[in-house]
Amino acid sequence: MDMQELFAALRAMSEHRGIPMEVLIDALEKAIVTAVKKDYKEREEREDFIFCDISEEKETLRVYKRQSVVSEIFDDVTDILPEEAQRFKPNAKVGDIIEIDLEPRNLSRVVADKVKHVLRSGLREAENEIIKDKYAQILGQIITVRVSRVDFSTGDAFVEIGKLEERLPRNAQIPDEVLLEGDLIKLFVVDVRASEKERKPRPILSRKDPGLVRRLLELEVPEIADGFVKIKDIHREAGARTKLSVYSDDPNIDPVGACIGTRSQRIARITDTLSGERIDVIRYSEDIIEYITAALSPSEVLSITILPDQERAVRVVVPDNQLSLAIGNKGQNVRLAARLTGWKIDLRSELEETGPVIDLDAEM
Numbered sequence: 624m625d626m627q628e629l630f631a632a633l634r635a636m637s638e639h640r641g642i643p644m645e646v647l648i649d650a651l652e653k654a655i656v657t658a659v660k661k662d663y664k665e666r667e668e669r670e671d672f673i674f675c676d677i678s679e680e681k682e683t684l685r686v687y688k689r690q691s692v693v694s695e696i697f698d699d700v701t702d703i704l705p706e707e708a709q710r711f712k713p714n715a716k717v718g719d720i721i722e723i724d725l726e727p728r729n730l731s732r733v734v735a736d737k738v739k740h741v742l743r744s745g746l747r748e749a750e751n752e753i754i755k756d757k758y759a760q761i762l763g764q765i766i767t768v769r770v771s772r773v774d775f776s777t778g779d780a781f782v783e784i785g786k787l788e789e790r791l792p793r794n795a796q797i798p799d800e801v802l803l804e805g806d807l808i809k810l811f812v813v814d815v816r817a818s819e820k821e822r823k824p825r826p827i828l829s830r831k832d833p834g835l836v837r838r839l840l841e842l843e844v845p846e847i848a849d850g851f852v853k854i855k856d857i858h859r860e861a862g863a864r865t866k867l868s869v870y871s872d873d874p875n876i877d878p879v880g881a882c883i884g885t886r887s888q889r890i891a892r893i894t895d896t897l898s899g900e901r902i903d904v905i906r907y908s909e910d911i912i913e914y915i916t917a918a919l920s921p922s923e924v925l926s927i928t929i930l931p932d933q934e935r936a937v938r939v940v941v942p943d944n945q946l947s948l949a950i951g952n953k954g955q956n957v958r959l960a961a962r963l964t965g966w967k968i969d970l971r972s973e974l975e976e977t978g979p980v981i982d983l984d985a986e987m
Contacts, residue, residue: 626682633679641786642753648677650749655686659725672701674722685724692719751817755824757785758815762826765838770806782810784826795829797862800898809896811835831861836902839893846871846881853878855907858962862900863952866918866959868907879904903959911966915939918960922949925973936967943974 633651637644652675660673676685690703694717708715711723768782778793780802791810796802811834814827829835836857846852847869855868869878882904883890890902903921908914915937916924922945930936941949949970950957961968 626684629684630679630682640750642750644679646749646753648679651675652677655684659686673725686726687722687724689720689722692717692721751823754787755815758812758824758826761812762815763834763838764812765809765835765842766812767807767809770802770804770808772804773802782808782828789826789828791828791830795827795831797830797898797900799862800830809835809839811838830897831859833857833859833865836865836867836893836897839896840867840882843884843889843892844882846876846878851876852881856963858959859900860955860959862898864901864903864955864959865897866903866905866963868905868914868918868963870907879906905963911937911964915960915964915966915968918963919949919957919968922956924949930969933967935965936969938969938971940971940973943972946970946972 633644633647636642637647655675656673659675672688672690674687674689676687677683688700690701690708692705692708692715693702694704696702696704703721705715705717708719708721712719712721715721766784768784771781771783771788773780778796780791780793780796781788782791791802802808808830810828810830811832812826813829813832813834815824816827817824836859837854840854841848844852847854851873852869852871855870857865857867859865869882871878871881890904894900894902905914905917905920908917911929912927915927919939919941922941924939924941926940928938930938939949948956951959957968957970
């Protein structure tokens, strides 16, 4: 392969795989240096005697070694006597450093094969770094993607991120949500990491992570994006209900009202994005009685008693006709209230001396 063919191949690879030319050239230079140094056996780990310079502009490739001109040889790889050095550089004298070109076309077939092998490895690492850097820019963010296909045998969906297709596992989707090819959905990028099976970095995508709700609030509520309203905590049972607490250091700002919006428009848009998931916005309070009362909304609370014989536990009494509302569907309301506040809640009705007890030890 001549130089024109080499650079044509590199440009084609750059365009096809989306890797910048400078990254490919750097990988090729390292591959050639590594392959050439293999001929020097015990010295192959050294980085100070074989070099490769590739110029895309001039379409040239130069491989050379550097040697120090000395009066006595101590290292036959890095040292050279003056009379020998003068074959490559006239007037070379002791103390000079000279560069001696090694012609790539004269390299053995074995070395050429090594170059190909190391280049493939270098390109793989370079491509992984490109992917990792690309995904690092969206880590912890919301992305809008198109569903490219759905594996109905597993329930996994596959989405398009640029030119790449990534997997959204069934267990990262909202329960009972049906995704179809062509759907546009919002995802939260939880992490970027390589799996044990694949060395290539992949984004960990989710529709269930509480981070999705947090980022949606930042997009919909300018007061949160600007820092005037702060999110204290979020707990979520995806597809059913989310409870989150907010506060503001500015007494003139209603943090709950800012999140809900005029005629509930802001929170409604988030609910629509999450397939109808209910979102309860609670005002955070350092007064635990006030905080638990708010967290159990929409149920009314008649009384709260801190239980001294238990750690961070309270007994809450609600009107008899609101007990089911306080508990919520399958215990979601009281369970999320307990997680949000960090307190165990013994929930009882007004008219029953020993009403239902919600033991949340296993849920905390």
